[in-house]
Amino acid sequence: MTMQSPVPLAASPVLACHECDLLQYAPAEAGQMVCCRRCGCPLQHGRGCRPSTSLALVLAGLLVFVLANVFPVIGLEAGGSRTTTTLLGTVWQLSHQNMLPVAVLVLLTGVLMPGLELLCLLYLLLPLSLGHAPYGFASVMRLVRILHPWGMVEVFLLGVLVSLVKLAHMADVHPGIGLWSFFALILLLAGNASRFDAGQLWERYQTCRAMH
Amino acid sequence: MPRYALITAARQGLWRCDGCSLLCQVPTLAQDGRCDCPRCGAALHRRKPHGLQYAWAFLVAAMICYIPANLMPIMLTEMLSGTQRDTIMSGVVYLWQSGSWPLALVVFIASVLVPLLKILSLLLLLLTVQWRSCWAPRQRTRLYRLLEVVGPWSMLDIYVVGLLVALVQLQSLATIKAGPAAIAFGAVVVLTMLSAMHFDPRLIWDSIEDDDE
Numbered sequence: 001m002t003m004q005s006p007v008p009l010a011a012s013p014v015l016a017c018h019e020c021d022l023l024q025y026a027p028a029e030a031g032q033m034v035c036c037r038r039c040g041c042p043l044q045h046g047r048g049c050r051p052s053t054s055l056a057l058v059l060a061g062l063l064v065f066v067l068a069n070v071f072p073v074i075g076l077e078a079g080g081s082r083t084t085t086t087l088l089g090t091v092w093q094l095s096h097q098n099m100l101p102v103a104v105l106v107l108l109t110g111v112l113m114p115g116l117e118l119l120c121l122l123y124l125l126l127p128l129s130l131g132h133a134p135y136g137f138a139s140v141m142r143l144v145r146i147l148h149p150w151g152m153v154e155v156f157l158l159g160v161l162v163s164l165v166k167l168a169h170m171a172d173v174h175p176g177i178g179l180w181s182f183f184a185l186i187l188l189l190a191g192n193a194s195r196f197d198a199g200q201l202w203e204r205y206q207t208c209r210a211m212h
Numbered sequence: 213m214p215r216y217a218l219i220t221a222a223r224q225g226l227w228r229c230d231g232c233s234l235l236c237q238v239p240t241l242a243q244d245g246r247c248d249c250p251r252c253g254a255a256l257h258r259r260k261p262h263g264l265q266y267a268w269a270f271l272v273a274a275m276i277c278y279i280p281a282n283l284m285p286i287m288l289t290e291m292l293s294g295t296q297r298d299t300i301m302s303g304v305v306y307l308w309q310s311g312s313w314p315l316a317l318v319v320f321i322a323s324v325l326v327p328l329l330k331i332l333s334l335l336l337l338l339l340t341v342q343w344r345s346c347w348a349p350r351q352r353t354r355l356y357r358l359l360e361v362v363g364p365w366s367m368l369d370i371y372v373v374g375l376l377v378a379l380v381q382l383q384s385l386a387t388i389k390a391g392p393a394a395i396a397f398g399a400v401v402v403l404t405m406l407s408a409m410h411f412d413p414r415l416i417w418d419s420i421e422d423d424d425e
Contacts, residue, residue, distance in 0.1 A: 006248070007250065008236055018228060020349075022221070023220060074375065094377060099395065105398045110371070138254075158322070199234075
Protein backbone atom coordinates (compact mmCIF):
# COMPACT_ATOMS: atom_id res chain seq x y z
CA MET A 1 0.00 0.00 0.00
CA THR A 2 1.44 3.36 -1.02
CA MET A 3 1.28 6.60 0.91
CA GLN A 4 -1.35 7.83 -1.58
CA SER A 5 -4.11 5.40 -0.75
CA PRO A 6 -6.81 5.74 1.94
CA VAL A 7 -6.29 3.91 5.21
CA PRO A 8 -9.13 2.44 7.28
CA LEU A 9 -9.72 3.86 10.71
CA ALA A 10 -11.51 0.78 11.97
CA ALA A 11 -9.83 0.09 15.28
CA SER A 12 -10.59 3.51 16.73
CA PRO A 13 -13.81 4.34 18.63
CA VAL A 14 -14.42 7.39 16.42
CA LEU A 15 -17.72 7.80 14.56
CA ALA A 16 -18.58 10.26 11.81
CA CYS A 17 -22.22 11.25 11.51
CA HIS A 18 -23.50 10.50 8.03
CA GLU A 19 -25.90 13.41 8.06
CA CYS A 20 -23.75 16.23 9.45
CA ASP A 21 -20.23 14.74 9.29
CA LEU A 22 -19.49 15.50 12.95
CA LEU A 23 -16.61 13.50 14.39
CA GLN A 24 -17.35 12.04 17.81
CA TYR A 25 -16.27 9.29 20.16
CA ALA A 26 -18.40 6.18 20.56
CA PRO A 27 -19.30 5.36 24.18
CA ALA A 28 -17.09 2.73 25.78
CA GLU A 29 -19.90 0.31 26.65
CA ALA A 30 -21.01 -1.76 23.70
CA GLY A 31 -24.66 -2.41 22.91
CA GLN A 32 -25.85 1.16 23.36
CA MET A 33 -27.87 3.13 20.88
CA VAL A 34 -25.76 6.10 19.80
CA CYS A 35 -27.17 9.32 18.34
CA CYS A 36 -25.24 12.22 16.85
CA ARG A 37 -24.85 14.98 19.46
CA ARG A 38 -25.24 17.72 16.87
CA CYS A 39 -28.09 16.65 14.57
CA GLY A 40 -29.58 13.72 16.49
CA CYS A 41 -29.19 11.18 13.69
CA PRO A 42 -28.91 7.57 14.94
CA LEU A 43 -25.33 6.41 14.45
CA GLN A 44 -25.21 2.97 16.02
CA HIS A 45 -27.88 0.40 16.67
CA GLY A 46 -28.36 -0.62 20.27
CA ARG A 47 -28.31 -4.36 20.55
CA GLY A 48 -25.67 -6.37 18.85
CA CYS A 49 -27.59 -8.80 16.68
CA ARG A 50 -26.49 -12.29 15.74
CA PRO A 51 -26.77 -13.10 12.02
CA SER A 52 -28.77 -16.21 12.91
CA THR A 53 -31.66 -14.07 14.22
CA SER A 54 -31.71 -12.02 11.02
CA LEU A 55 -31.42 -15.23 9.01
CA ALA A 56 -34.54 -16.63 10.68
CA LEU A 57 -36.44 -13.46 9.85
CA VAL A 58 -35.24 -13.53 6.24
CA LEU A 59 -36.22 -17.18 5.77
CA ALA A 60 -39.68 -16.55 7.24
CA GLY A 61 -39.92 -13.43 5.08
CA LEU A 62 -39.14 -15.39 1.89
CA LEU A 63 -41.75 -18.01 2.72
CA VAL A 64 -44.43 -15.41 3.39
CA PHE A 65 -43.33 -13.44 0.32
CA VAL A 66 -44.12 -16.45 -1.89
CA LEU A 67 -47.51 -16.94 -0.19
CA ALA A 68 -48.34 -13.24 -0.54
CA ASN A 69 -47.66 -13.32 -4.27
CA VAL A 70 -49.27 -16.67 -5.09
CA PHE A 71 -52.58 -16.34 -3.24
CA PRO A 72 -55.18 -13.70 -4.17
CA VAL A 73 -55.15 -10.48 -2.18
CA ILE A 74 -58.73 -9.40 -2.84
CA GLY A 75 -61.71 -11.19 -4.37
CA LEU A 76 -64.65 -9.30 -5.83
CA GLU A 77 -68.13 -10.68 -6.38
CA ALA A 78 -70.66 -8.77 -8.46
CA GLY A 79 -73.40 -9.73 -10.87
CA GLY A 80 -72.75 -13.44 -10.42
CA SER A 81 -69.13 -13.24 -11.58
CA ARG A 82 -66.12 -13.42 -9.34
CA THR A 83 -62.69 -11.89 -9.91
CA THR A 84 -59.63 -12.19 -7.74
CA THR A 85 -56.26 -10.56 -8.07
CA THR A 86 -52.70 -10.81 -6.84
CA LEU A 87 -50.00 -8.17 -7.05
CA LEU A 88 -48.74 -9.81 -10.24
CA GLY A 89 -52.28 -9.83 -11.65
CA THR A 90 -52.35 -6.08 -11.14
CA VAL A 91 -49.12 -5.73 -13.07
CA TRP A 92 -50.46 -7.94 -15.89
CA GLN A 93 -53.71 -6.01 -16.17
CA LEU A 94 -51.94 -2.63 -16.16
CA SER A 95 -49.54 -3.73 -18.88
CA HIS A 96 -52.51 -4.76 -21.06
CA GLN A 97 -53.96 -1.26 -20.86
CA ASN A 98 -51.00 0.58 -22.40
CA MET A 99 -49.84 1.47 -18.91
CA LEU A 100 -46.52 -0.28 -19.21
CA PRO A 101 -44.53 2.35 -17.21
CA VAL A 102 -46.96 2.04 -14.29
CA ALA A 103 -46.95 -1.76 -14.56
CA VAL A 104 -43.14 -1.80 -14.45
CA LEU A 105 -43.15 0.56 -11.46
CA VAL A 106 -45.58 -1.67 -9.53
CA LEU A 107 -43.63 -4.80 -10.51
CA LEU A 108 -40.33 -3.31 -9.36
CA THR A 109 -41.47 -1.72 -6.10
CA GLY A 110 -43.93 -4.42 -5.08
CA VAL A 111 -42.33 -7.66 -6.18
CA LEU A 112 -38.83 -7.54 -7.65
CA MET A 113 -37.05 -5.13 -5.28
CA PRO A 114 -38.33 -6.64 -1.99
CA GLY A 115 -37.89 -10.20 -3.30
CA LEU A 116 -34.38 -9.56 -4.56
CA GLU A 117 -33.46 -7.85 -1.29
CA LEU A 118 -34.62 -10.89 0.69
CA LEU A 119 -32.65 -13.23 -1.60
CA CYS A 120 -29.54 -11.06 -1.27
CA LEU A 121 -29.86 -11.05 2.52
CA LEU A 122 -30.24 -14.85 2.50
CA TYR A 123 -27.09 -15.12 0.37
CA LEU A 124 -25.18 -12.93 2.84
CA LEU A 125 -26.53 -14.24 6.13
CA LEU A 126 -26.59 -17.99 5.52
CA PRO A 127 -22.80 -18.41 5.05
CA LEU A 128 -22.02 -15.76 7.70
CA SER A 129 -24.05 -17.51 10.38
CA LEU A 130 -22.22 -20.77 9.51
CA GLY A 131 -18.88 -18.98 9.78
CA HIS A 132 -18.04 -18.76 6.07
CA ALA A 133 -17.37 -15.64 4.03
CA PRO A 134 -19.77 -15.39 1.04
CA TYR A 135 -18.24 -14.78 -2.37
CA GLY A 136 -18.79 -11.26 -3.75
CA PHE A 137 -19.82 -9.89 -0.35
CA ALA A 138 -19.08 -6.24 -1.23
CA SER A 139 -21.18 -6.14 -4.40
CA VAL A 140 -24.15 -7.92 -2.79
CA MET A 141 -24.01 -5.51 0.16
CA ARG A 142 -24.03 -2.59 -2.31
CA LEU A 143 -27.03 -4.14 -4.11
CA VAL A 144 -28.94 -4.43 -0.81
CA ARG A 145 -28.23 -0.77 -0.06
CA ILE A 146 -29.55 0.26 -3.51
CA LEU A 147 -32.62 -1.99 -3.38
CA HIS A 148 -33.77 -1.19 0.14
CA PRO A 149 -35.42 2.25 -0.34
CA TRP A 150 -37.42 0.98 -3.32
CA GLY A 151 -39.25 -1.83 -1.58
CA MET A 152 -42.77 -0.54 -0.87
CA VAL A 153 -44.66 -3.56 0.41
CA GLU A 154 -46.18 -1.59 3.32
CA VAL A 155 -47.54 1.05 0.93
CA PHE A 156 -49.08 -1.70 -1.19
CA LEU A 157 -50.79 -3.08 1.89
CA LEU A 158 -52.33 0.32 2.64
CA GLY A 159 -53.38 0.44 -1.02
CA VAL A 160 -55.17 -2.91 -0.60
CA LEU A 161 -57.06 -1.60 2.43
CA VAL A 162 -58.07 1.59 0.59
CA SER A 163 -59.30 -0.44 -2.42
CA LEU A 164 -61.23 -2.78 -0.11
CA VAL A 165 -63.19 0.14 1.32
CA LYS A 166 -63.65 1.76 -2.09
CA LEU A 167 -65.00 -1.47 -3.62
CA ALA A 168 -67.20 -2.32 -0.65
CA HIS A 169 -69.62 0.35 -1.93
CA MET A 170 -70.24 -1.39 -5.24
CA ALA A 171 -69.82 -5.13 -4.65
CA ASP A 172 -69.00 -7.92 -2.21
CA VAL A 173 -65.29 -7.95 -1.43
CA HIS A 174 -63.37 -10.77 0.19
CA PRO A 175 -59.90 -10.29 1.63
CA GLY A 176 -57.77 -13.27 0.58
CA ILE A 177 -54.88 -15.28 2.01
CA GLY A 178 -52.51 -12.95 0.15
CA LEU A 179 -53.64 -10.01 2.27
CA TRP A 180 -52.83 -11.77 5.56
CA SER A 181 -49.51 -12.87 4.13
CA PHE A 182 -48.73 -9.26 3.25
CA PHE A 183 -49.45 -8.27 6.86
CA ALA A 184 -46.98 -10.89 8.09
CA LEU A 185 -44.47 -9.87 5.41
CA ILE A 186 -44.33 -6.21 6.45
CA LEU A 187 -43.85 -7.20 10.10
CA LEU A 188 -40.96 -9.51 9.15
CA LEU A 189 -39.41 -6.92 6.81
CA ALA A 190 -39.65 -4.20 9.48
CA GLY A 191 -38.09 -6.47 12.10
CA ASN A 192 -35.32 -7.31 9.70
CA ALA A 193 -34.66 -3.70 8.66
CA SER A 194 -34.38 -2.56 12.29
CA ARG A 195 -31.75 -5.24 12.94
CA PHE A 196 -29.77 -4.72 9.75
CA ASP A 197 -26.44 -3.07 10.51
CA ALA A 198 -24.01 -2.89 7.57
CA GLY A 199 -21.03 -2.09 9.79
CA GLN A 200 -21.60 -5.16 11.97
CA LEU A 201 -21.98 -7.45 8.95
CA TRP A 202 -18.74 -6.11 7.51
CA GLU A 203 -16.91 -6.84 10.75
CA ARG A 204 -18.37 -10.33 10.84
CA TYR A 205 -17.34 -10.88 7.22
CA GLN A 206 -13.80 -9.80 7.95
CA THR A 207 -13.45 -12.16 10.92
CA CYS A 208 -14.90 -15.03 8.85
CA ARG A 209 -12.46 -14.34 6.03
CA ALA A 210 -9.54 -14.11 8.41
CA MET A 211 -10.35 -17.56 9.85
CA HIS A 212 -10.21 -19.35 6.50
CA MET B 213 -17.16 32.66 18.32
CA PRO B 214 -18.30 29.69 16.29
CA ARG B 215 -21.83 28.51 16.95
CA TYR B 216 -20.88 24.85 16.68
CA ALA B 217 -17.28 24.55 17.86
CA LEU B 218 -16.97 20.94 16.79
CA ILE B 219 -14.76 19.06 14.39
CA THR B 220 -16.09 17.41 11.25
CA ALA B 221 -14.63 14.27 9.76
CA ALA B 222 -13.94 15.92 6.40
CA ARG B 223 -11.71 18.56 8.05
CA GLN B 224 -9.60 15.78 9.57
CA GLY B 225 -9.20 14.15 6.16
CA LEU B 226 -11.55 11.36 7.22
CA TRP B 227 -14.03 10.23 4.60
CA ARG B 228 -16.90 7.90 5.32
CA CYS B 229 -17.41 5.19 2.69
CA ASP B 230 -20.93 5.34 1.21
CA GLY B 231 -20.89 1.60 0.59
CA CYS B 232 -19.78 0.09 3.89
CA SER B 233 -19.66 3.14 6.24
CA LEU B 234 -15.98 2.61 7.02
CA LEU B 235 -14.19 5.76 8.12
CA CYS B 236 -11.00 6.17 6.06
CA GLN B 237 -8.02 8.46 6.47
CA VAL B 238 -7.54 9.94 3.00
CA PRO B 239 -4.09 11.54 2.45
CA THR B 240 -4.20 15.15 1.21
CA LEU B 241 -2.42 14.18 -1.99
CA ALA B 242 -5.06 11.58 -2.86
CA GLN B 243 -8.04 13.84 -2.19
CA ASP B 244 -8.15 15.30 -5.73
CA GLY B 245 -7.96 12.05 -7.62
CA ARG B 246 -10.05 8.90 -7.45
CA CYS B 247 -9.56 6.78 -4.36
CA ASP B 248 -11.29 3.59 -3.34
CA CYS B 249 -12.44 2.25 -0.01
CA PRO B 250 -9.84 -0.22 1.33
CA ARG B 251 -12.61 -2.49 2.66
CA CYS B 252 -15.32 -2.71 -0.02
CA GLY B 253 -13.65 -1.11 -3.04
CA ALA B 254 -16.33 1.54 -3.65
CA ALA B 255 -15.16 4.98 -4.74
CA LEU B 256 -14.68 7.31 -1.77
CA HIS B 257 -16.16 10.81 -1.87
CA ARG B 258 -15.95 13.67 0.57
CA ARG B 259 -19.62 14.51 -0.22
CA LYS B 260 -22.00 12.80 -2.65
CA PRO B 261 -20.55 13.63 -6.09
CA HIS B 262 -22.52 16.34 -7.95
CA GLY B 263 -25.26 15.85 -5.35
CA LEU B 264 -26.78 19.31 -5.71
CA GLN B 265 -26.87 19.18 -9.51
CA TYR B 266 -28.58 15.77 -9.56
CA ALA B 267 -31.02 16.77 -6.82
CA TRP B 268 -31.99 19.95 -8.71
CA ALA B 269 -32.41 18.08 -12.01
CA PHE B 270 -34.68 15.42 -10.49
CA LEU B 271 -36.65 18.00 -8.52
CA VAL B 272 -37.33 20.19 -11.57
CA ALA B 273 -38.43 17.12 -13.54
CA ALA B 274 -40.73 16.13 -10.64
CA MET B 275 -42.25 19.62 -10.54
CA ILE B 276 -43.01 19.44 -14.26
CA CYS B 277 -44.65 15.99 -13.90
CA TYR B 278 -46.65 17.19 -10.90
CA ILE B 279 -48.85 19.37 -13.15
CA PRO B 280 -50.27 16.63 -15.44
CA ALA B 281 -50.41 14.27 -12.45
CA ASN B 282 -53.02 16.50 -10.84
CA LEU B 283 -54.86 17.86 -13.87
CA MET B 284 -55.32 14.70 -15.93
CA PRO B 285 -57.60 11.81 -14.92
CA ILE B 286 -55.90 9.01 -12.98
CA MET B 287 -58.81 6.57 -13.26
CA LEU B 288 -61.50 6.06 -15.92
CA THR B 289 -64.64 4.19 -14.86
CA GLU B 290 -66.67 2.96 -17.83
CA MET B 291 -70.25 2.21 -16.88
CA LEU B 292 -73.46 1.78 -18.81
CA SER B 293 -74.34 5.38 -17.97
CA GLY B 294 -71.10 6.69 -19.46
CA THR B 295 -67.46 7.22 -18.56
CA GLN B 296 -66.49 8.82 -15.28
CA ARG B 297 -63.07 10.53 -15.22
CA ASP B 298 -61.46 10.86 -11.82
CA THR B 299 -58.48 13.02 -11.02
CA ILE B 300 -56.64 12.50 -7.75
CA MET B 301 -58.51 15.36 -6.08
CA SER B 302 -61.96 14.35 -7.38
CA GLY B 303 -61.32 10.85 -6.05
CA VAL B 304 -60.73 12.32 -2.58
CA VAL B 305 -63.87 14.46 -2.87
CA TYR B 306 -65.89 11.41 -3.93
CA LEU B 307 -64.67 9.44 -0.90
CA TRP B 308 -65.49 12.35 1.39
CA GLN B 309 -69.02 12.72 0.03
CA SER B 310 -69.74 9.00 0.17
CA GLY B 311 -69.19 9.15 3.91
CA SER B 312 -65.84 7.40 4.32
CA TRP B 313 -63.99 10.46 5.52
CA PRO B 314 -61.16 8.57 7.35
CA LEU B 315 -60.28 6.99 4.02
CA ALA B 316 -60.59 10.33 2.24
CA LEU B 317 -58.13 11.74 4.76
CA VAL B 318 -55.62 8.90 4.23
CA VAL B 319 -55.77 9.27 0.44
CA PHE B 320 -55.60 13.07 0.70
CA ILE B 321 -52.49 12.91 2.90
CA ALA B 322 -50.73 10.24 0.84
CA SER B 323 -51.59 11.48 -2.65
CA VAL B 324 -51.98 15.24 -2.36
CA LEU B 325 -50.26 16.51 0.76
CA VAL B 326 -47.18 14.27 0.82
CA PRO B 327 -46.06 14.88 -2.81
CA LEU B 328 -46.67 18.62 -2.50
CA LEU B 329 -44.85 18.94 0.83
CA LYS B 330 -42.06 16.73 -0.50
CA ILE B 331 -41.49 19.02 -3.47
CA LEU B 332 -41.68 22.16 -1.29
CA SER B 333 -39.30 20.71 1.34
CA LEU B 334 -36.77 19.67 -1.27
CA LEU B 335 -37.02 23.14 -2.79
CA LEU B 336 -36.41 24.67 0.65
CA LEU B 337 -33.43 22.39 1.37
CA LEU B 338 -31.83 22.94 -2.02
CA LEU B 339 -32.33 26.72 -1.98
CA THR B 340 -30.97 27.16 1.55
CA VAL B 341 -27.93 25.02 0.75
CA GLN B 342 -27.43 26.93 -2.52
CA TRP B 343 -27.57 30.25 -0.63
CA ARG B 344 -25.25 28.80 2.04
CA SER B 345 -27.80 29.69 4.69
CA CYS B 346 -27.06 29.03 8.37
CA TRP B 347 -30.71 28.98 9.37
CA ALA B 348 -32.00 26.13 11.58
CA PRO B 349 -29.58 23.38 10.49
CA ARG B 350 -30.86 20.85 12.99
CA GLN B 351 -34.45 21.29 11.87
CA ARG B 352 -33.45 21.10 8.22
CA THR B 353 -31.57 17.84 8.85
CA ARG B 354 -34.65 16.50 10.59
CA LEU B 355 -36.79 17.56 7.64
CA TYR B 356 -34.48 15.63 5.32
CA ARG B 357 -34.75 12.53 7.50
CA LEU B 358 -38.54 12.84 7.40
CA LEU B 359 -38.43 13.15 3.60
CA GLU B 360 -36.63 9.83 3.32
CA VAL B 361 -39.23 8.13 5.52
CA VAL B 362 -42.40 9.46 3.87
CA GLY B 363 -40.97 9.21 0.35
CA PRO B 364 -42.56 5.90 -0.75
CA TRP B 365 -45.99 6.54 0.81
CA SER B 366 -47.23 8.61 -2.11
CA MET B 367 -47.15 5.44 -4.22
CA LEU B 368 -50.47 4.63 -2.55
CA ASP B 369 -52.68 5.92 -5.36
CA ILE B 370 -50.74 3.98 -7.98
CA TYR B 371 -51.36 0.73 -6.10
CA VAL B 372 -55.03 1.55 -5.53
CA VAL B 373 -55.57 2.28 -9.23
CA GLY B 374 -53.69 -0.90 -10.15
CA LEU B 375 -55.82 -3.04 -7.85
CA LEU B 376 -59.10 -1.48 -9.00
CA VAL B 377 -58.06 -1.93 -12.63
CA ALA B 378 -57.29 -5.60 -12.03
CA LEU B 379 -60.49 -6.29 -10.09
CA VAL B 380 -63.21 -4.27 -11.76
CA GLN B 381 -63.38 -5.94 -15.16
CA LEU B 382 -67.10 -6.79 -15.15
CA GLN B 383 -67.85 -6.70 -18.86
CA SER B 384 -71.56 -5.95 -18.48
CA LEU B 385 -71.51 -3.57 -15.52
CA ALA B 386 -68.32 -1.58 -15.24
CA THR B 387 -64.67 -1.54 -16.18
CA ILE B 388 -61.96 0.61 -14.65
CA LYS B 389 -58.97 1.81 -16.65
CA ALA B 390 -55.89 3.68 -15.53
CA GLY B 391 -55.66 7.25 -16.83
CA PRO B 392 -52.61 9.13 -18.12
CA ALA B 393 -52.07 10.84 -14.75
CA ALA B 394 -50.99 7.47 -13.31
CA ILE B 395 -47.78 7.62 -15.36
CA ALA B 396 -47.11 11.24 -14.40
CA PHE B 397 -47.86 10.56 -10.74
CA GLY B 398 -45.57 7.52 -10.67
CA ALA B 399 -42.87 9.69 -12.21
CA VAL B 400 -43.34 12.34 -9.49
CA VAL B 401 -42.87 9.72 -6.76
CA VAL B 402 -39.76 8.22 -8.34
CA LEU B 403 -38.20 11.58 -9.24
CA THR B 404 -38.68 13.11 -5.76
CA MET B 405 -37.20 9.97 -4.21
CA LEU B 406 -34.19 10.18 -6.53
CA SER B 407 -33.80 13.88 -5.74
CA ALA B 408 -33.82 13.20 -1.98
CA MET B 409 -31.32 10.35 -2.41
CA HIS B 410 -28.83 12.56 -4.23
CA PHE B 411 -29.10 15.43 -1.75
CA ASP B 412 -26.32 15.31 0.81
CA PRO B 413 -27.48 16.59 4.23
CA ARG B 414 -23.88 17.23 5.24
CA LEU B 415 -23.95 20.23 2.89
CA ILE B 416 -26.35 21.92 5.34
CA TRP B 417 -23.65 21.82 8.01
CA ASP B 418 -20.80 22.69 5.66
CA SER B 419 -22.13 26.23 5.15
CA ILE B 420 -22.22 26.75 8.91
CA GLU B 421 -18.65 25.65 9.27
CA ASP B 422 -17.53 27.98 6.49
CA ASP B 423 -19.50 30.78 8.11
CA ASP B 424 -17.77 30.27 11.44
CA GLU B 425 -14.32 30.73 9.97
